[in-house]
Amino acid sequence: xxxxxxxxxxxxxxxxxxxxxxxxxxxxxxxxxxxxxxxxxxxxxxxxxxxxxxxxxxxxxxxxxxxxxxxxxxxxxxxxxxxxxxxxxxxxxxxxxxxxxxxxxxxxxxxxxxxxxxxxxxxxxxxxxxxxxxxxxxxxxxxxxxxxxxxxxxxxxxxxxxxxxxxxxxxxxxxxxxxxxxxxxxxxxxxxxxxxxxxxxxxxxxxxxxxxxxxxxxxxxxxxxxxxxxxxxxxxxxxxxxxxxxxxxxxxxxxxxxxxxxxxxxxxxxxxxxxxxxxxxxxxxxxxxxxxxxxxxxxxxxxxxxxxxxxxxxxxxxxxxxxxxxxxxxxxxxxxxxxxxxxxxxxxxxxxxxxxxxxxxxxxxxxxxxxxxxxxxxxxxxxxxxxxxxxxxxxxxxxxxxxxxxxxxxxxxxxxxxxxxxxxxxxxxxxxxxxxxxxxxxxxx
Amino acid sequence: xxxxxxxxxxxxxxxxxxxxxxxxxxxxxxxxxxxxxxxxxxxxxxxxxxxxxxxxxxxxxxxxxxxxxxxxxxxxxxxxxxxxxxxxxxxxxxxxxxxxxxxxxxxxxxxxxxxxxxxxxxxxxxxxxxxxxxxxxxxxxxxxxxxxxxxxxxxxxxxxxxxxxxxxxxxxxxxxxxxxxxxxxxxxxxxxxxxxxxxxxxxxxxxxxxxxxxxxxxxxxxxxxxxxxxxxxxxxxxxxxxxxxxxxxxxxxxxxxxxxxxxxxxxxxxxxxxxxxxxxxxxxxxxxxxxxxxxxxxxxxxxxxxxxxxxxxxxxxxxxxxxxxxxxxxxxxxxxxxxxxxxxxxxxxxxxxxxxxxxxxxxxxxxxxxxxxxxxxxxxxxxxxxxxxxxxxxxxxxxxxxxxxxxxxxxxxxxxxxxxxxxxxxxxxxxxxxxxxxxxxxxxx
Numbered sequence: 001x002x003x004x005x006x007x008x009x010x011x012x013x014x015x016x017x018x019x020x021x022x023x024x025x026x027x028x029x030x031x032x033x034x035x036x037x038x039x040x041x042x043x044x045x046x047x048x049x050x051x052x053x054x055x056x057x058x059x060x061x062x063x064x065x066x067x068x069x070x071x072x073x074x075x076x077x078x079x080x081x082x083x084x085x086x087x088x089x090x091x092x093x094x095x096x097x098x099x100x101x102x103x104x105x106x107x108x109x110x111x112x113x114x115x116x117x118x119x120x121x122x123x124x125x126x127x128x129x130x131x132x133x134x135x136x137x138x139x140x141x142x143x144x145x146x147x148x149x150x151x152x153x154x155x156x157x158x159x160x161x162x163x164x165x166x167x168x169x170x171x172x173x174x175x176x177x178x179x180x181x182x183x184x185x186x187x188x189x190x191x192x193x194x195x196x197x198x199x200x201x202x203x204x205x206x207x208x209x210x211x212x213x214x215x216x217x218x219x220x221x222x223x224x225x226x227x228x229x230x231x232x233x234x235x236x237x238x239x240x241x242x243x244x245x246x247x248x249x250x251x252x253x254x255x256x257x258x259x260x261x262x263x264x265x266x267x268x269x270x271x272x273x274x275x276x277x278x279x280x281x282x283x284x285x286x287x288x289x290x291x292x293x294x295x296x297x298x299x300x301x302x303x304x305x306x307x308x309x310x311x312x313x314x315x316x317x318x319x320x321x322x323x324x325x326x327x328x329x330x331x332x333x334x335x336x337x338x339x340x341x342x343x344x345x346x347x348x349x350x351x352x353x354x355x356x357x358x359x360x361x362x363x364x365x366x367x368x369x370x371x372x373x374x375x376x377x378x379x380x381x382x383x384x385x386x387x388x389x390x391x392x393x394x395x396x397x398x399x400x401x402x403x404x405x406x407x408x409x410x411x412x413x414x415x416x417x418x419x420x421x422x423x424x425x426x427x428x429x430x431x432x433x434x435x436x437x438x439x440x441x442x443x444x445x
Numbered sequence: 446x447x448x449x450x451x452x453x454x455x456x457x458x459x460x461x462x463x464x465x466x467x468x469x470x471x472x473x474x475x476x477x478x479x480x481x482x483x484x485x486x487x488x489x490x491x492x493x494x495x496x497x498x499x500x501x502x503x504x505x506x507x508x509x510x511x512x513x514x515x516x517x518x519x520x521x522x523x524x525x526x527x528x529x530x531x532x533x534x535x536x537x538x539x540x541x542x543x544x545x546x547x548x549x550x551x552x553x554x555x556x557x558x559x560x561x562x563x564x565x566x567x568x569x570x571x572x573x574x575x576x577x578x579x580x581x582x583x584x585x586x587x588x589x590x591x592x593x594x595x596x597x598x599x600x601x602x603x604x605x606x607x608x609x610x611x612x613x614x615x616x617x618x619x620x621x622x623x624x625x626x627x628x629x630x631x632x633x634x635x636x637x638x639x640x641x642x643x644x645x646x647x648x649x650x651x652x653x654x655x656x657x658x659x660x661x662x663x664x665x666x667x668x669x670x671x672x673x674x675x676x677x678x679x680x681x682x683x684x685x686x687x688x689x690x691x692x693x694x695x696x697x698x699x700x701x702x703x704x705x706x707x708x709x710x711x712x713x714x715x716x717x718x719x720x721x722x723x724x725x726x727x728x729x730x731x732x733x734x735x736x737x738x739x740x741x742x743x744x745x746x747x748x749x750x751x752x753x754x755x756x757x758x759x760x761x762x763x764x765x766x767x768x769x770x771x772x773x774x775x776x777x778x779x780x781x782x783x784x785x786x787x788x789x790x791x792x793x794x795x796x797x798x799x800x801x802x803x804x805x806x807x808x809x810x811x812x813x814x815x816x817x818x819x820x821x822x823x824x825x826x827x828x829x830x831x832x833x834x835x836x837x838x839x840x841x842x843x844x845x846x847x848x849x850x851x852x853x854x855x856x857x858x859x860x861x862x863x864x865x866x867x868x869x870x871x872x873x874x875x876x877x878x879x880x881x882x883x884x885x886x887x888x889x890x
Contacts, residue, residue: 188706188734188755189733197789256701256738258701259746260744261744264768288634289766291634291748294703300705301703303736310633310767311770312780313789321734325756326755326756328775335757335758346758418866419699
């Protein structure tokens with residue numbers, strides 16, 4: 001498979017709609033023996049985690065890898081060799097060497113797992129070179145970057161999937177299944193977010209970040225110095241967006257964001273490095289808690305909480321609420337009117353997790369064991385690979401990549417203007433009301 | 446005690462500051478044998494609940510009651526007689542008869558427990574007649590109404606306490622105690638709200654409301670038809686405001702509000718009354734879930750959730766989060782960095798409820814038993830009576846009555862203008878940064 005059939009890959013025409021809604025048998029037939037040839041751009045911690053999942057599959061081969069860090073390259077080569085596969089071609093000649101990787105003619109797809117600021121350029125380069133793109137979150141950090149992704153995908157006919165793994169978390173897929181079966185009635189309000197104490201990740205070791213630091217501290221912390229907004233919306237938004245059919249019958253219309261003062265990172269630097277540590281002079285711009293409220297075209301609201309600088313237990317803050325009931329992740333509970341045993345009383349969500357376990361999870365439980373983040377990483381890789389192999393639109397597409405990622409720059413603008421409401425671009429150019437969801441309607445991918 | 450000593454009652458001068466911060470002994474001395482003479486305006490369900498608490502005390506006498514409903518009057522008279530007290534003078538000659546009650550010269554105070562739209566006029570009339578006012582929540586429903594309360598209180602020198610009982614809920618007082626002892630560090634973000642399925646209260650019986658219906662359905666439902674906003678902010682905001690020292694070193698600066706579509710009430714009417722019920726034609730204006738985000742002068746944010754039209758378990762949505770830890774009511778959990786046993790893991794809030802039980806609760810547990818709403822109603826009545834008896838400013842005052850109540854009209858304006866940010870009036874006229882909290886600093890009241 002040296003090139004992807006571009007027909008109906010993106011546009012939501014009749015053929016795509018058929019593929020999207022039901023997976024036409026003749027599209028699937030005889031395709032399972034194909035091998036998808038993949039290049040990975042960025043083989044740090046996250047890239048190698050995805051690599052490991054690709055190596056466990058029988059239908060992929062990693063022909064090329066790219067990173068600016070020789071150690072990351074070597075560790076990846078070792079992993080590939082240990083898996084019994086051929087040594088990949090290595091691109092480690094500086095920041096722009098990924099452009100050489102995407103030009104190879106022995107790749108069907110590229111997966112991008114680099115620092116955020118590189119995602120858009122790499123995805124655009126991949127699509128322009130005819131490679132299906134799987135890009136880590138967020139896909140872009142500017143409004144223009146979001147449009148670049150959409151425009152490039154539409155102009156080239158090449159898909160771009162945002163690799164949002166939380167869409168495949170088992171509990172949220174169970175909830176999606178329940179939503180689709182009508183258990184919550186008409187959805188009214190949802191919540192999500194990213195509530196994760198990242199202080200030990202933004203500074204590593206001690207109070208250090210930037211060049212010479214470890215892991216994501218090399219690049220991620222910089223965003224907390226220069227930006228104030230909902231910087232990491234997709235983990236919380238992905239599953240909610242699927243429940244609310246964003247871009248497939250619904251869309252985000254406006255948002256407001258409000259940020260608290262910034263205290264957590266400065267305090268952490270002082271605690272870890274002392275009052276005189278040079279990083280104690282930094283003025284971090286990112287408010288410790290950023291609250292974003294989104295209004296949807298169909299009248300629902302979504303509240304996102306971004307909370308990464310303070311001591312707190314991890315939580316993605318999920319809540320899905322409709323006219324018949326409500327699910328909340330923080331207390332692992334659900335209430336369904338007329339179904340739950342006691343009126344107005346929560347019952348454990350576990351009462352529903354077996355009956356409404358999503359078919360995808362039922363089928364692939366064994367394969368997902370040991371995959372990252374509780375198994376959900378298996379599914380997001382699986383979905384990407386299957387969509388390339390079957391030459392069908394990815395179940396999380398470029399419009400979602402743009403719509404979810406644009407929350408960050410819109411949120412920054414809202415905060416910078418005193419929480420003024422910001423209007424979402426319609427990346428589908430009016431198609432949102434007609435487009436059909438292709439996400440997880442079967443147990444296939 | 447035929448009139449209240451107006452000196453230092455309100456203004457935060459040196460004398461008031463002394464009274465506020467430490468309760469000067471000479472103010473208290475010899476005052477405990479006084480009897481506070483009270484008139485109650487509105488003796489429906491809520492008014493009689495407060496009446497019952499007054500009748501349990503040895504330091505109050507209810508000399509007058511007022512209601513437009515003869516049955517409510519009679520039930521109240523019976524309660525008073527059964528308690529062995531003299532029959533009160535009864536004012537039941539229509540909507541305006543409360544004006545005659547407040548003119549009596551045998552009253553020190555009036556308590557107002559009428560439908561929301563009457564609160565402000567009655568409080569203003571009470572203050573103008575020289576009676577200390579305790580008013581149920583909300584104290585006003587318009588911005589002008591909030592100013593009317595503040596202006597009247599300042600012009601007359603008569604206090605107006607908003608009777609926000611949730612300020613005295615045992616768990617939130619424990620948290621306040623922990624906040625004041627620094628366990629959460631510097632506060633950053635808080636949450637509150639009113640998440641209470643009121644459908645069975647807004648319609649009673651069946652799908653009925655308005656004249657002829659039962660209980661609050663007579664008047665409360667109307668607000669859901671004509672208004673879209675955070676209609677009931679004080680239960681969630683009261684305790685948060687106390688934690689954040691609003692109007693005593695801090696203030697609300699701006700808010701945004703966003704409302705969902707309105708589905709719950711219409712669906713309920715259809716379910717209870719059938720498709721052809723006349724109330725099925727009503728277009729309810731109140732969005733089912735209204736999310737409000739407030740920014741404070743000291744940089745904290747507050748998120749309020751108003752959610753009264755959908756099936757759901759009751760929750761006031763509390764969260765208090767600072768640089769050292771976080772409390773959340775929905776999972777009854779707390780996390781304090783370096784204190785909680787497991788890093789990044791919740792522990793039960795009950796681990797702290799005994800050690801940090803507020804002195805007020807420790808002292809008055811027995812007296813609060815059987816009082817409404819889990820005992821907290823005892824404390825709000827106690828605080829009002831004690832502040833009148835001691836001739837000191839009430840611990841929840843007219844500035845809080847205005848600042849909390851104004852959230853509703855500001856929220857309505859924000860929603861009506863696409864979630865535009867609204868600026869809070871500074872009801873303290875610049876005094877907020879110098880004023881001192883008098884709320885629950887001792888075990889007295």
